[in-house]
Amino acid sequence: MASSNLTIETLKKMFAEGKRFDGRDLLEHRKLSVETEISNTAEGSARVRIGKTEVIVGVKMAMGEPYPDSPDRGNLTVSADLLPLASPRFEHGPPGFHAIELPRLVDRAIRESHVIELEKLVIKEGEKVWTVYIDVYPINDDGNLIDASTIGALLALKTAMVPELDKDGKIDYDKKATKKLPLAKDIIPICFTFYKLGNSLLLDPTREEEEACDVRVTFGLSNPKDYLINSCQKSGKTPFTQEEIDKIMDTLPKKYDEINEKLKKFL
Amino acid sequence: MAKEHKRPDGRGLTELRPMTAKVGVIPNADGSAMFAFGNTVAIAAVYGPRQLHPQHMQDPASGVLRVNYDLLSFSVYDRKKPGPSRRSQEISKVTEWALSPVIDLAAFPSTVIDVQIYIIQADAGTRTAGINAASMALAHAGIPMRDLICSVAVGKQDKALVVDLTKEEEDFEEGEGATDFAVAKVANSDEFTLLQLDGKIQPEIVKEVTRIGAEACKKIYEVQKKALKEVIEK
Numbered sequence: 001m002a003s004s005n006l007t008i009e010t011l012k013k014m015f016a017e018g019k020r021f022d023g024r025d026l027l028e029h030r031k032l033s034v035e036t037e038i039s040n041t042a043e044g045s046a047r048v049r050i051g052k053t054e055v056i057v058g059v060k061m062a063m064g065e066p067y068p069d070s071p072d073r074g075n076l077t078v079s080a081d082l083l084p085l086a087s088p089r090f091e092h093g094p095p096g097f098h099a100i101e102l103p104r105l106v107d108r109a110i111r112e113s114h115v116i117e118l119e120k121l122v123i124k125e126g127e128k129v130w131t132v133y134i135d136v137y138p139i140n141d142d143g144n145l146i147d148a149s150t151i152g153a154l155l156a157l158k159t160a161m162v163p164e165l166d167k168d169g170k171i172d173y174d175k176k177a178t179k180k181l182p183l184a185k186d187i188i189p190i191c192f193t194f195y196k197l198g199n200s201l202l203l204d205p206t207r208e209e210e211e212a213c214d215v216r217v218t219f220g221l222s223n224p225k226d227y228l229i230n231s232c233q234k235s236g237k238t239p240f241t242q243e244e245i246d247k248i249m250d251t252l253p254k255k256y257d258e259i260n261e262k263l264k265k266f267l
Numbered sequence: 268m269a270k271e272h273k274r275p276d277g278r279g280l281t282e283l284r285p286m287t288a289k290v291g292v293i294p295n296a297d298g299s300a301m302f303a304f305g306n307t308v309a310i311a312a313v314y315g316p317r318q319l320h321p322q323h324m325q326d327p328a329s330g331v332l333r334v335n336y337d338l339l340s341f342s343v344y345d346r347k348k349p350g351p352s353r354r355s356q357e358i359s360k361v362t363e364w365a366l367s368p369v370i371d372l373a374a375f376p377s378t379v380i381d382v383q384i385y386i387i388q389a390d391a392g393t394r395t396a397g398i399n400a401a402s403m404a405l406a407h408a409g410i411p412m413r414d415l416i417c418s419v420a421v422g423k424q425d426k427a428l429v430v431d432l433t434k435e436e437e438d439f440e441e442g443e444g445a446t447d448f449a450v451a452k453v454a455n456s457d458e459f460t461l462l463q464l465d466g467k468i469q470p471e472i473v474k475e476v477t478r479i480g481a482e483a484c485k486k487i488y489e490v491q492k493k494a495l496k497e498v499i500e501k
Contacts, residue, residue: 039388040306042341052294056387058341081349084335085312085383087295092335092351135340135349137385139310140293173344 003212008197011212015200020209022051026202027251032262034151036159044160044181046266048152050204052142057152058135059160059181063171066122066129074121074129078107080136080149087141087207105191105233106136106149109220112230113189116157120182123169130162132181143210146218150191151263157181158267188267189222189230190259194248201244203255214238219252224260227253272427275435283419283431283483288399288494290407296383298408300494302400304419304431306390311400313408316378330375334363336384336397343389358394359384365398365418365451365461371411380410391434391447392420398451398461403491407498415491416460417484418451421476423468428475430483443467450480454488457481 003011018026030051039045042058066073080103082090110116121130134156136149161177195205195213205213215236222230229252234240240248272280284305293299296312303309319325337355338347362384370380382404384397398418406412422432425442432447439445446466452459459477468476 039308039339039341041343041388041390045341054293056339058339060341060346062346079340079349081340083383083385084314084381085293085296085310085385088314088317133340133346135346137339140295142295171344 003208007208008212011209012198012200015197015202020202022206026200027255029204029259032151032259034155034263034266036155036266042156043163043177044156044158046152046155046159048148048155050144050148051206052140053144053148054139055145055148055152056137056139057149057156058137059156060133060135061160061163061181062131062133063123063128064131066126070118071126072122073118074116075131076107076111076116076118076134077131078103078110078134078136078153080106080138082141083137083139086138089141101235102145102149103136105146105218105220105231106134106153108231108233109150109189109191109222110134110153110157112220113187113222115154115184115187115189115222117182117184132157132160141207143205143207144193146193147191147204150189150220151259154189155263155266157183186224187222188224188260188263189220190256190263191218191220192252192255193218196238196240196244201247203251215240217248219248221252221256224256227256272424272429274429276433280427281430281479281482283486284433286487286490288403288490290403290494290498296404296408298404298406298410300400300403300407302396302403302491304392304396305433306388307386307392307396308388309384309386309393309396309400311385311397311404312383313380313401313404313410314383315380315408316375316410317381319377319379325377327376328373330372330378330380332363332367332370332372332380332382334359334366334382334384334401336362336394338386338389338393342386358397361461361463362394362398362401366401366405366416368458368460369412369414369416369453370405371413374411380405380408389434391432391437392449394418394463395420395449395451399487399491403495406495414456415454415488416451417454417487417491418449418461419480419483419487420447420449421480421483422447423466423472423476428472428479430479448473448476448480450477450484452481452484454484
């Protein structure tokens with residue numbers, strides 16, 4: 001759904017003056033709240049709210065074959081379903097570009113951070129390994145789904161337990177799971193997507209702001225000590241200038257600390 | 268015999284699981300609600316009335332109610348592959364039929380009212396929880412309705428009749444086994460809008476089942492009403 005020219009012009013003017021409709025600074029997030037263990041059928045799960053945006057994420061595990069090129073590692077699959085429940089913009093049918101891109105961005109932020117110790121998810125090398133499914137469902141889309149979904153994925157992973165097996169090696173859900181999903185300590189993948197309209201950069205846009213913007217770029221960071229960037233993707237035609245890239249790089253560590261601090265008690 | 272039946276969670280035979288209901292859980296939607304029977308949690312969103320596309324599906328005499336029900340992939344122990352299944356399509360359709368009778372669709376010719384129902388956590392009774400949530404969401408959306416719809420599953424465990432089965436009870440295998448009979452009813456009138464069952468049950472017992480279901484629906488109605496009032500009084 002494209003924005004009207006009127007909306008774009010108004011927002012462009014406001015952003016240039018550093019203003020937003022909801023009174024935030026351009027690089028300021030909306031209120032973030034999270035909740036874990038929201039579905040007891042999932043191995044791990046979380047709900048993330050950023051402003052009016054709400055995403056729920058669940059982790060499921062299943063046994064399968066390893067990929068031929070990684071016989072000694074478990075598998076990771078990230079999916080996202082843009083349910084028509086979550087927005088008047090979402091429709092049933094084959095996934096559009098946005099629906100394909102969202103899980104890929106979350107996948108890369110999680111995978112490239114190596115937060116999941118996939119080498120510990122081997123049941124029998126070359127034959128049987130765990131597949132970790134991360135399933136993302138936006139419940140209310142009011143912008144910034146990528147960043148919200150990655151936070152949800154992280155928290156769902158952090159609370160995930162590996163299911164127990166019975167004598168025949170099948171999953172037994174009646175047994176209480178006691179082993180946590182093996183995760184690397186001190187790796188906290190978080191995404192930051194910067195949006196650009198005119199010459200202004202902003203974080204955490206509402207849906208209205210998001211739709212008016214020309215381009216966005218997503219950075220996945222994972223390390224609280226040196227702020228390592230694990231993934232990056234620009235989406236949209238409009239270029240970013242060197243000055244803008246510098247500004248983003250200066251902003252990332254501050255923003256990472258801020259969000260990490262808020263998530264700390266859940267990790 | 269029936270009196271000796273003990274339920275695994277210690278509930279009385281006609282006792283529902285603790286119910287939770289909340290209205291307005293999805294701000295984007297025109298109406299929305301959550302309804303839970305114990306561990307079974309359903310959310311529903313209503314969008315519309317809005318223009319129906321493609322145009323040839325429009326009915327110039329009446330609006331169309333379109334329901335979509337599905338499970339989230341992690342709402343069950345063995346991950347459900349995302350996307351519609353035969354089961355979910357069937358449940359979507361029976362839910363449509365369960366809800367339509369109370370909605371004044373004629374007031375909105377050529378439009379569609381979309382109802383989206385998703386299960387976050389499943390422990391049996393998902394379609395009934397979904398219908399309860401959807402009914403509240405429609406009311407919350409301000410769609411003209413002559414009444415609310417309430418829904419519950421009544422089960423037979425060997426010979427005992429029980430209300431609102433859990434997954435564990437659905438899998439009951441002793442004696443005559445388990446029968447699961449899902450009913451939906453117009454809250455304040457004697458009209459059943461959903462009747463669906465799996466298992467085996469005698470006709471005489473069915474008479475009893477619908478009566479037990481109707482009694483349970485009264486309790487569900489109170490929970491729905493309370494949640495709707497809360498949001499209006501805010």
